[in-house]
Amino acid sequence: MIKVNFDASFINSSTCSGWALMARDFAGNCDGLRGGADSAIDPEQAEAKALLNAVLWAKQKGWTRVHLEGDCLNVINAVNGSHTAVKLTTQNLINDAIDILNSFPVWLCTHVHRDANHVADSIAKFARSQNSCFQYFLNIPEWIQTLIQQDKTLM
Numbered sequence: 001m002i003k004v005n006f007d008a009s010f011i012n013s014s015t016c017s018g019w020a021l022m023a024r025d026f027a028g029n030c031d032g033l034r035g036g037a038d039s040a041i042d043p044e045q046a047e048a049k050a051l052l053n054a055v056l057w058a059k060q061k062g063w064t065r066v067h068l069e070g071d072c073l074n075v076i077n078a079v080n081g082s083h084t085a086v087k088l089t090t091q092n093l094i095n096d097a098i099d100i101l102n103s104f105p106v107w108l109c110t111h112v113h114r115d116a117n118h119v120a121d122s123i124a125k126f127a128r129s130q131n132s133c134f135q136y137f138l139n140i141p142e143w144i145q146t147l148i149q150q151d152k153t154l155m
Contacts, residue, residue, distance in 0.1 A: 001065040001106065002031060006054040007120035008046035008072075009128040013039075018128025019050035020120045021057055028152045033144065034135040035127035044086055047072035048093035050124070051079065051109075055097045058104070066101075068109040069117065076111040119147045 002023050009018040016037040023031040034057060040046035051070060058066045070076055077085035078094045079101070086094060101107045114121065123144065127133070136144070 001026065001067050002058070002061075002063045003067040003069060004054045004058060005069045005112070005117055005120040006047075006050040007070065007117050007124045008040070008043065008050040009121070009124040010040055010043040010046040011128070013041045016128060016131050017046040017049075018124040018126070019046065019053055020123035020127060021050070021054045022120050022123065022148075023057075023061075023063075030140065030148050032135065032137040033123060033140065034133075035123045036133035037127055037131045041089060042087075044072065044074055045090045045093065047075045048078075048086065048090045048097075051075055052093050052097045055100045059100055064104055065106040066104055066108075068107070069112045070109070071112055071114045071117040071121075073111050076109055079109045119144070119151050122147055 002025065005022045007020050017040040018035065018037055020035040022033040025031055038049055040049060047070060051068065054068055074085045079097060083091065
């Protein structure tokens with residue numbers, strides 16, 4: 001099963017938000033990461049966009065067993081069936097993610113404390129500050145490799 005951590009960075013609706021995804025195998029090794037800038041009206045919508053990007057990436061990569069981990073409890077609860085957990089402005093993104101997830105044989109979506117999601121958080125902040133989209137599978141920048149290694153020792 002591939003685990004994909006997702007997160008968003010949001011300041012306000014007049015600036016871009018950032019999102020980040022990091023895929024790991026069963027041993028905690030990084031299988032790739034993505035980040036990007038987007039617009040959002042609030043932090044919840046930014047997190048839902050990060051979730052949808054994670055689901056789309058998993059589908060594109062052909063992963064069939066996916067464990068999504070995020071630190072926005074409202075978004076996690078909504079994906080897991082509590083549709084009133086998010087605002088109406090976010091619900092369409094959740095519905096899109098669920099529609100795609102239902103094509104996977106195995107998936108789960110769990111909440112993780114922000115401290116346990118710090119690699120994705122740092123990458124999301126970087127994407128927002130750079131206002132750019134990127135992905136790495138090889139040649140991951142040194143600062144991200146350091147974060148991943150520190151995080152792996154805490155697992």
